[in-house]
Amino acid sequence: MQEIKEFNKIFVANWKLNGSFAFINAFLRDIKIDFTNQNKACIIICPPYPYVKDLKSENFFKGAQDCSIYSKGAFTGEISSEILKDLDCNFCIIGHSERRNLFNEENKQIYQKVSNCLNSKIIPILCVGETLEQKKKYQTKEILTEQIKKGIPSESNNEKLIIAYEPIWAIGTGLTPSVEDIDEIHNFIKKDISGFENYKVIYGGSVNSSNSKKILAIGNVDGVLVGGASINIEEFNKIIAS
Ligand code: PGA
Numbered sequence: 751m752q753e754i755k756e757f758n759k760i761f762v763a764n765w766k767l768n769g770s771f772a773f774i775n776a777f778l779r780d781i782k783i784d785f786t787n788q789n790k791a792c793i794i795i796c797p798p799y800p801y802v803k804d805l806k807s808e809n810f811f812k813g814a815q816d817c818s819i820y821s822k823g824a825f826t827g828e829i830s831s832e833i834l835k836d837l838d839c840n841f842c843i844i845g846h847s848e849r850r851n852l853f854n855e856e857n858k859q860i861y862q863k864v865s866n867c868l869n870s871k872i873i874p875i876l877c878v879g880e881t882l883e884q885k886k887k888y889q890t891k892e893i894l895t896e897q898i899k900k901g902i903p904s905e906s907n908n909e910k911l912i913i914a915y916e917p918i919w920a921i922g923t924g925l926t927p928s929v930e931d932i933d934e935i936h937n938f939i940k941k942d943i944s945g946f947e948n949y950k951v952i953y954g955g956s957v958n959s960s961n962s963k964k965i966l967a968i969g970n971v972d973g974v975l976v977g978g979a980s981i982n983i984e985e986f987n988k989i990i991a992s
Contacts, residue, residue, distance in 0.1 A: 751871045752811065752840045755909055757792035759966060760952050760973030761990050762875060762914070763980030764815060764843060765797045773981070774804055780983045783809045784991060792973070793990060794841045794875075795980075799829055802837045813841035813875065816849055819862040831863075831870035842867050843975075844874045845901055847918045857900035865903045868910055875912045875975070876901050877954070878939075882919035890917075890935065895943050908949040913939055914975045920955025922978060927955075929968055936970035959988035966992055 754760070774797070783793060793810035802812055814837075818828035834842060844867065845860040860876070867874040878897040880890040894915070902911060915935055920926050927935070936951045953965055954975030965971055979985040 751910065752873060754792065754873060754912065754950055756790065758790050760792045760912060760950065762794045762813065762952065762975040763796060763986060764975060764977045765981055766977060767798060768981050769797050769801050774801055777983055778807060782987045791990060796843055802839060811840045812838055813843060814839050815843050817842050817863055817866060819859050821866060831866040831872055835870045835872055839872055841873045841875055844876050846877045847879055847916060847921060857897060860901045861903060864901055868905055873911060875914050877914045877916050879916040879918050885919065891938055894939060898943050898946050902946060911949060913949045913951045914954050915939060915951055916954035916975060924956050926961060929964060932965065933968050933970055940970060959985050962989040963992040
């Protein structure tokens with residue numbers, strides 16, 4: 751399993767349902783990673799499944815956007831964590847809000863997927879976050895606690911899993927929480943949920959090249975999960991340089 755503690759900052763690109771061979775060729779040609787940068791960065795690219803194999807580079811890790819709750823057998827259309835391992839995936843996003851909302855994934859399935867990844871020696875990137883309605887009702891901390899407690903199995907620890915705080919109202923909307931709010935929530939996740947302390951916590955939701963520096967400068971932010979801006983190579987280059 752990849753050691754995550756050696757990295758200062760983590761950058762995850764979630765391409766969602768985007769990409770093509772032409773896009774991958776251009777991406778591999780144009781991505782710029784500055785290895786002289788003192789901040790040791792862990793860059794994880796998560797394309798759609800069929801492209802995982804073609805995205806070969808020594809400069810970044812590969813991740814998937816989801817995996818099956820099943821390990822093997824008669825489950826047409828599913829991709830297991832073992833298959834992902836076979837494709838050299840070291841990371842896998844689990845419980846993204848689009849999976850939770852559009853595909854009705856609940857904490858129970860998410861727990862199973864996280865557990866499968868851990869068994870396959872893949873580092874799960876567990877996404878948690880509140881809706882705008884929950885935020886307005888001051889339920890954010892309660893929701894995050896539930897998603898973390900119900901999503902992370904006891905065999906996990908802070909070296910085997912990354913938590914991504916992604917407020918649902920910030921995903922793809924251009925809205926982000928204030929620096930103070932991100933700091934408070936990351937501090938809460940890192941310190942106050944008993945049994946789950948000191949995990950690496952990255953922020954996701956409308957991260958772009960104009961706000962990445964400010965977000966990454968927050969002490970409790972261990973990195974960023976980038977959706978829309980990760981398929982614009984110029985934008986992504988600026989983000990990983992911040
Ligand atoms: P966004 O997506 O950067 O486009 O808001 C983030 C995500 O979906 O994880």
